Each structure stands twice: as structure tokens, then as C-alpha cells.
Amino acid sequence: MNFSKPLQIGRLVRRYKRFLADIECEDGSVVTVHCPNSGSMMGLKDLGLKVAFSMSDNPTRKLPYTLEMVQVEGAWVGVNTQWPNKLFQNAFVAEKLEAFKLYKTCQPEVRVGMQTRLDFLLTTPTQRCYVEVKNVTLMRNESCAEFPDAVTLRGAKHLQTLMDLRDQGDAASLVFMVQREDCTRFRPACDIDPSYAKLLQQAYQKGVVVIAYSCKVSPTGINIIGELPLELEI
Template identity: 45%
Template sequence: MNFPEPLVEGRLIRRYKRFLADVRLPDGTEVTAHCPNTGSMLGCQPDDARVWLSRSNNPKRKLQYTWELVEAVPGQLACINTARPNGQARSAVESGTVAELAGYPSVRSEVKYGEEKSRIDLLLSGHEQQPDAWVEVKNVTLAEDAQGFFPDAVTTRGQKHLRELMAQVASGDRAVLFFVVNHTGIEAVRPADHIDPTYGKLLREAADAGVEVIAYRAHLCGGDGEPSGVMTLTESVPVILEL
């Protein structure tokens, strides 16, 4: 999947009230952009960071700009828009990039399921040899020494999703936790036990119960380190669950 229009570069002034970010454009104009991320964004909002915004021409929108990318550290980009990973994962599955999930002719999004009243990000069905696959997608942007960590804040919602996935395995279906690695500096993914030890413990329990855990990294920049306008998932990266 690609951005439909070229992104607008700016410099981050501040993020506040979770969903707002003030950005200085190259001509000196300051704009307020929508920040589509409910997490802590740990490591993804350094002072005066280069950021890239998408621009909407919808006159009914209160905020014209949406924050999409940030240069988390020099030469490394991260996509902070958590509305993007589901589409990235779906495109990768439908294109055959995700070998683990190949062979499913039907892909549906936001299907209600589970005793805890959840919505699965992707439901894959119609495989000739495999049961339906329930796929929960998570965005990974927290990087430390080339390691990606999830979550970046305590997540009771994420814990609920793991319980729901385990229940699907118990019922005879496949359940998959799909980490979309939206940070170009990440080489492997680990549970963030130092941030949410309960999530890390539950993730290992889920893997032991048969929940499949995979991770694919997005292509966010070209050889010059600048945004490429492309958000395609291109390669798998290892998920390390050992303590």
C-alpha cells in the first residue's frame, strides 16, 4: 500500500492531548496535525524530529494534516499512524507476501468474535487444507538497539486479544498475532517485559497454547533514507520470546 499523495515534511514542536501535534513546516508555518496513535509513542517523538504529514482536501475535516512518519533517530523512520498496519497486513496477505498465511481466498476485516466482545483485524477463510485463521495485527515502533518491543505502554486491551486468540485455537481454528514492524531500524521483535510484564507472560502462554506469532517489516524509505511513499511489508523478521 502507498500514500496517495506526497507527504509534507516538517519539524515536530510537541505532541499533546494524545491526539494532537504541533508541527513547523519548511516555510515557518506552524500547523496542528492529528496524531493517530493512542500509545505512549516511546522513542517516536524526539524534540525537533523530522516528521511527515499527509494532507486531506476534505473541507469538513477539523484538522487538515495527519502525522504519518517520524525520523525516530537519524536515518531511521517509523510510522506512528496506527490506522495503517491493518491495511499493510491485509495487502501483504492478499499479495502472497506472508508465506505463513498463503492460500486463503477470503479476507474479512473487523469481524466480531469472542466472549470478551472483540473484533478481529483479519479473518482468513476458504483454505483447502487449513482451518480459518484469526489474525490480530499490532504496530511495532519501539526500538532499542535494533530490537523492537511491544507494547510501548501497559495494554489491558492487548492482553484481552491474547486471551481471545487462545480461545480460537482451543476451538480448532488458527490464531495469529501479526506484528507489523513499522520502524526501519528493527531487526527482531520481543515482548516488552520491562513495560508490561503481564503482556509478556500472557504472550508466551498464548504461543505455548498454539497461537502463531509472526512479524513482517515495512519498506518505509529509499536508499537515501527519505520516505519512499510506500508502506509495503517486504520481509519477515524473527520474534524472540525467550527471556
């Protein structure tokens, strides 16, 4: 999927208050942009990093610009947490996801229980598959994508929900959307959140389908290019 307008390029001045970032544009002016990633963004917050940002058509927005990607050691890394879900949905509709080809419909943001929402419910007339999509931006060494980049209680809750659904007889899947193309494999960041890593392994053993997709990321667009091998052992 391509951006409707080419992104603008700048340098990161600071990222603060979870949703805000200041960017120095190419003409030297500094603008405050919306940062659509409330995570820790480990390794993507350094002063002076090259960034790409979009401009919204929505006139009611307080901040018209949105931070889309950060360049680290020559590789663009997508930070907008909206794209992983859209990438998944588009690829599903285009029947490009081998692992989910048997499902016919795709419903986003489905309620499961009172206070939990999962990203997608895929169905056939007789089967259900619940899917949770996670945005992955972290790569610390050896071309290995890692998740999470901070302790994630919510992520653990989602994993537990997927396991519960599996127990009830439904299919369940956790999809890691790696928004950078300089990775050749995926593993949980055991040192950052050991209990999440354990839970992920447990979920995998229970039959929750774990998939990591690699994406080509550039200021013109973001596209899924393939699956990454998993290293789930702790």
C-alpha cells in the same frame, strides 16, 4: 503501498491530548495535525524530531493534516496505526504472505463475542484463522523491535481471545507490523509489561502463530519487506 501525494516534512513541536500534534513546517509556520496513534509513542515525541505528514482530501475533517512518520537517528518510523492493517490486507490479497497462503478470503473487523473485534478472519472452505495486527514502533537498543511501549490491557485481552479461539479449534495469529526498517529482530518489552510478555509466550506455546513483519518506511510509501526472527523467551 505508496502515498498518493508526497508527504510534507516538518519538525515536531509537541504531541498532546493523545490525538493532536503541533508541527513546524519548512516555511516556519506551525500547524496542528491529527496524530493517528493514541499510544505512548515512546521515543517518538521529542521536540525537534523530523516528521512527515499527509494532507487529507476529506473536506469534513477538522484537521486536514495527518502525522504519518517520525525520523529517529536517520530511520523513518511509521506512527499511523491504520497502515498495519492495510499493509496486511494488501499483502494478503497479493498473496505475498507465506504464512497465510492457504487461506482464500480475508474479512476485516470481525466480531468475536459481544464486545471484541479482531482485525481479520481468513478462511478456506473448511478452516478459519483469526488475525490480530499490532503496530510496532519501539526500538530502544540493538536493532530490536519491541512491543508494547506501555502496559496494554487491551492487548492482553486480544491475546486471551486468540488463545480461546485456538482452544475452540480455529487457527489464530498475532502479527506485529514493525513500521521501521532498522530492526533485525523482535521481542516483547518484558520490563514495560511483564504480564503481556508472559501471555505472549503462553499464546505461542498454545499454537497462536506469532509473526513480526519488517517494513520499509519512507515519505514515498510503506511496504512489508520480510519477517523478523522472534525472541519470545522471558
